[in-house]
């Protein structure tokens with residue numbers, strides 16, 4: 367077995383209503399100045415945990431796909447406030463921003479210096495994350511993503527310093543998430559699990575989380591979209607998303623995420639939505655190289671084993687299509703403002719995300735990447 371290092375959140379609380387535990391944790395830790403990164407939609411949750419703290423500041427100007435420029439503004443606000451704890455509460459964007467603020471507000475390092483893997487030297491301020499979607503899994507991952515406006519590409523900052531000190535996963539906070547966001551974020555979490563299990567660097571310790579995440583999300587996604595008040599479905603999605611996040615540190619994602627980045631950077635398609643659009647096409651492309659792994663994915667999604675791994679893998683792709691169809695997500699790039707002559711440069715940019723492309727089980731040429739975008743363009 368290959369060696370693997372797992373970086374874990376020291377305190378992870380999961381369960382309905384556990385936001386109350388967060389309030390207790392904050393007062394027991396005697397924090398005095400809390401800087402919250404919380405979009406307006408999460409404000410009511412933020413206010414619940416702030417009562418009892420001597421001083422707090424809620425930063426709510428969070429872009430859907432945060433840029434370096436907007437991050438720097440938020441960093442300035444934190445520098446003026448001088449917090450002793452940073453709390454991210456919201457979707458992946460809020461959590462990513464909170465993680466980076468905690469590491470950089472009182473650091474000599476600039477954001478531009480820490481883009482990449484293990485370039486961030488330290489984090490001196492306590493960090494608490496509370497996801498309100500299911501989800502990016504950012505609350506337990508060492509990753510954060512920002513949009514670089516200069517080249518319109520989303521770039522990753524990966525460091526053990528970005529793993530929070532405490533995380534509270536409360537599925538009740540996801541009950542008000544609208545269906546389209548539930549669908550996109552849920553399919554992002556499913557992509558984390560699938561890209562980890564089929565990864566060139568997959569590991570048996572992490573496979574367990576990935577397969578259970580696939581099973582939970584495939585069983586609950588449609589119900590969570592169609593019956594938003596179903597706490598049972600929301601809990602399963604929260605757990606599946608958590609497992610997906612746990613996969614992100616030790617193994618991480620591959621071609622779906624790499625190819626989705628320019629869709630977000632250039633065309634502002636939400637991260638989870640872009641992944642959903644590409645996932646079935648990349649699965650079909652990759653399964654030729656790793657049929658038994660994709661057959662396992664299909665079985666975890668609830669598909670019966672067929673006479674061959676390749677046939678089982680194909681049934682998995684069809685099952686995925688049926689789930690996506692039920693969520694009513696738009697799956698044609700042509701309907702999202704993208705023109706056919708954009709596809710070659712999208713392919714070049716996606717292949718340029720080498721830190722993720724290297725994880726893909728099948729190597730991909732420019733022509734093959736263009737062919738995948740072409741399928742996604744037609745949604746077929």
Ligand SMILES: [Fe+2]
Pocket residue numbers: 502554555558623637641
């Ligand atoms: Fe993702």
